[in-house]
Each structure stands twice: as C-alpha cells, then as structure tokens.
Amino acid sequence: MADHTRNIKENKDSANINLIANKEAAYALTGVAVGAVYKTEDTGQMMGYMGDPSTDSFDIVGDGAGMMGVDMAGFFSDIEDPYGYGPESDAGYSSFYALNDSGNNQSATYESGKWILSGSVQAFESAGGEAHPADVITWTALSGATGTIDSVTRNEPRNWKHDGVILVTDNDEKILLTNLPDGQQVEIVGEGGRLERYNGDNAGLLTSFHISDAGSPNGGQDLDGRYDWDMTDGVYYHEDGAGFADVKHDGTQWVIRYSTYSAFESDPCDASVHPSDATGWTATGGSGTIADDGVDYLPEATESNWFTIKNTVELTWHDDWYSGDQTINGITAPEGTATNVGWVAVGERIQGTDTSTDNYTWTTTQINGSQPNTQVFPKMVLLDNAGILIPDAFPSGATITVKSS
Numbered sequence: 001m002a003d004h005t006r007n008i009k010e011n012k013d014s015a016n017i018n019l020i021a022n023k024e025a026a027y028a029l030t031g032v033a034v035g036a037v038y039k040t041e042d043t044g045q046m047m048g049y050m051g052d053p054s055t056d057s058f059d060i061v062g063d064g065a066g067m068m069g070v071d072m073a074g075f076f077s078d079i080e081d082p083y084g085y086g087p088e089s090d091a092g093y094s095s096f097y098a099l100n101d102s103g104n105n106q107s108a109t110y111e112s113g114k115w116i117l118s119g120s121v122q123a124f125e126s127a128g129g130e131a132h133p134a135d136v137i138t139w140t141a142l143s144g145a146t147g148t149i150d151s152v153t154r155n156e157p158r159n160w161k162h163d164g165v166i167l168v169t170d171n172d173e174k175i176l177l178t179n180l181p182d183g184q185q186v187e188i189v190g191e192g193g194r195l196e197r198y199n200g201d202n203a204g205l206l207t208s209f210h211i212s213d214a215g216s217p218n219g220g221q222d223l224d225g226r227y228d229w230d231m232t233d234g235v236y237y238h239e240d241g242a243g244f245a246d247v248k249h250d251g252t253q254w255v256i257r258y259s260t261y262s263a264f265e266s267d268p269c270d271a272s273v274h275p276s277d278a279t280g281w282t283a284t285g286g287s288g289t290i291a292d293d294g295v296d297y298l299p300e301a302t303e304s305n306w307f308t309i310k311n312t313v314e315l316t317w318h319d320d321w322y323s324g325d326q327t328i329n330g331i332t333a334p335e336g337t338a339t340n341v342g343w344v345a346v347g348e349r350i351q352g353t354d355t356s357t358d359n360y361t362w363t364t365t366q367i368n369g370s371q372p373n374t375q376v377f378p379k380m381v382l383l384d385n386a387g388i389l390i391p392d393a394f395p396s397g398a399t400i401t402v403k404s405s
Contacts, residue, residue, distance in 0.1 A: 027157055046163035058134050062150035066119025074098050076108055108133050192312030192343030199305050208298045209276045221258050247275055254278045261285055308396040311346045321404040327353045347392035366401035
C-alpha cells in the first residue's frame with residue numbers, strides 16, 4: 001500500500017493528471033495503471049488508482065421474499081461463499097452472496113445470460129444481458145416469490161484513493177463516503193460550506209461510557225448511568241442532564257462530580273486516557289466505590305472520527321422584543337416569529353440589519369433541540385450595525401435558536 005501511495009504522489013508532482021467527468025466514470029475504467037491519477041471535472045476531486053479491488057458488493061432494497069419466505073433485501077458481496085457451496089467470484093461477477101443471511105444461502109448468480117436471485121430456491125430473475133446486478137432495471141418474481149425488488153445499488157469500490165477537497169451535499173452524504181485516507185477534507189456545500197477533516201476510522205474521541213457501580217456518594221445521590229461527551233463544554237454529562245453529574249479531566253486525573261462537588265477521582269493520568277480505561281477510583285465525597293471494571297466503554301459515535309475545520313450552524317432567529325423585522329443573510333425574520341434563516345458560518349460576520357449602533361447580545365436558547373448548559377457559559381450572539389457574529393462555540397453542524405430575551 002505504501003508503494004501505491006508513493007506512486008500517486010509522484011504522478012501529482014509531475015502533473016501527470018487525467019481529467020475525467022466524475023468519480024463514477026473513473027470507477028468504470030478498465031486497464032488502469034496502479035498510481036494513475038484522475039481529476040473529476042464536476043467537483044475537482046483527485047482520485048488515485050490503488051490496484052484491482054479484492055471484493056465488489058451491492059445492496060438490495062425491497063420487500064421481495066423468495067420461496068419459504070426468505071427476504072432478499074440486504075448486503076451482497078463477491079467474497080467466497082460463506083456456506084461453502086461455491087467458489088470465489090471471478091472478474092465476470094459470476095456470483096455474489098448475502099452476508100446478512102443466517103443460513104438460507106441467499107445469492108445472486110449469473111446463469112444463462114441473466115441474473116438470478118435465490119433464497120432457498122430461485123426467487124427473482126433479470127431480463128438478461130446486464131453486466132452487474134446494479135445495472136438491472138426490472139426484477140421479475142418467479143413462481144412462489146412475493147413482494148418486489150425496489151432497487152439494487154452498487155457500493156463504491158474501495159480501490160481508489162481520494163484526495164483534495166471532496167464536495168458533498170449534506171452530512172448524510174458525507175457519512176456514506178468510503179475509502180477515505182486519513183486527513184481527507186470534505187466540504188458540505190448544502191450546509192453552509194462547512195469544512196471537515198477525516199481523521200481515520202479509529203481516530204475519534206470515545207464519546208460515551210457507562211458507570212455501573214458508583215455507590216452512593218454525596219448524600220445518597222446515585223451516579224450510576226450513561227455519560228455522554230459534550231463537545232461545547234468539554235465534559236461528559238450524566239444522562240439525567242447537565243448540572244446533575246459530570247466527568248471531567250482536571251489536568252491531573254479524571255474527576256466525577258455531583259453538581260459541582262467532587263465525588264470520585266481516578267489515579268493520575270492524562271486526558272488521552274479514556275475514563276473507561278482509568279483505574280484507582282477513590283471516593284472524595286460521601287461513600288461508595290467504583291471498581292476498575294465499573295466504567296464501561298460504549299460504542300464510538302459515527303461522527304467522532306471527523307474534525308471540523310470551519311463550522312456552520314442552522315440558525316433560527318426569534319425576536320420577541322418586537323423591535324422590528326430583521327433581515328438575516330437575506331432572509332426576512334419578522335418580529336415575534338421564530339424564523340429559520342438557514343445555514344450560516346460561525347466565527348465571522350454574517351449579514352444582518354439593525355437600526356441601532358449599540359451592541360446587543362442575543363441568548364442561544366436551543367442547541368440541537370436541547371437547552372444549552374448556561375452554568376458553564378451562555379452562548380451569546382452579538383448583533384450590531386456591522387452585522388451578526390455567532391461565536392465558534394457550537395458542535396459541528398448544530399441546529400441553534402437565538403432569542404432576544
């Protein structure tokens with residue numbers, strides 16, 4: 001893999017770059033030399049060929065059931081048949097097998113010029129002549145099969161390295177990207193041009209954990225439960241809400257607090273040690289114990305392996321001072337009416353109208369549907385005759401509401 005990456009870099013340095021319409025056109029190429037670099041004309045995305053793919057795969061959507069009720073929907077791959085009934089597929093895509101199946105040998109096989117989807121027996125067939133199941137327009141149910149195959153979507157090949165800034169429409173499309181190298185930048189153009197960097201599949205912050213036996217410190221308050229990372233405040237909050245209990249690194253060790261009072265402290269460790277890996281929990285208030293295995297890591301959140309370089313938020317503006325209509329980034333926000341003005345940048349001035357030269361601060365009352373933790377600091381938005389300044393203090397791509405009172 002290192003040699004392929006070097007070849008890609010050398011091709012870039014020598015300006016040996018091929019223009020191509022889009023990434024789909026690149027995927028369709030055959031006979032491509034390892035290290036060849038293409039630049040898509042639609043987004044300017046750089047793509048380097050890493051070698052022949054080891055697998056191909058697709059997803060079936062629908063409610064089609066084969067004989068004996070076997071559901072054909074799910075993920076199919078051309079890896080070796082997991083049930084031992086067939087060989088690994090060849091370059092002609094002779095067969096695919098469903099990896100989500102528990103024992104009914106779901107498969108897609110190319111037989112006599114057409115694709116056949118089988119459960120326990122043959123269930124659906126194509127009209128014939130298609131090069132890949134994803135190219136099939138219509139699937140016909142065979143005798144005994146029910147329902148329909150609504151769509152077959154080919155997954156992106158994993159043999160291309162993507163470079164440069166990739167443009168996507170929204171956050172959902174970003175999450176679906178595959179084969180991203182560490183450090184890849186993505187611009188989410190449909191959400192105000194937010195710029196994010198992919199840090200790698202295993203680079204994210206562990207965003208939550210569970211304490212199973214926190215005893216009864218601080219006047220009998222039970223601190224058991226789930227704790228979730230708050231990116232804005234930089235602490236893990238208890239599931240009962242900010243202000244009840246939190247976990248924060250104080251520069252020396254992890255501290256579990258009830259309200260603002262210390263309840264437990266870990267042995268000294270730096271903040272890179274996740275609370276689930278901390279040891280030596282000692283009660284500092286009240287009673288109770290935490291065993292070394294009493295703090296359990298929970299699965300990493302999907303978003304945790306992305307870093308926001310330039311943030312944007314979806315803004316709702318609500319003037320309930322009745323100080324007159326406002327124009328926010330070209331959108332009229334009538335007085336007394338909550339108005340969604342769309343995606344805007346943070347940390348830089350955006351357009352807004354105001355008849356006064358005085359500075360006004362507007363309070364953020366909602367962040368992603370929840371009330372912000374004003375015990376740490378209120379999220380204030382500054383409005384004056386120079387426009388609006390939203391602080392760079394919000395989670396990536398947050399939805400926020402600001403009010404005048």
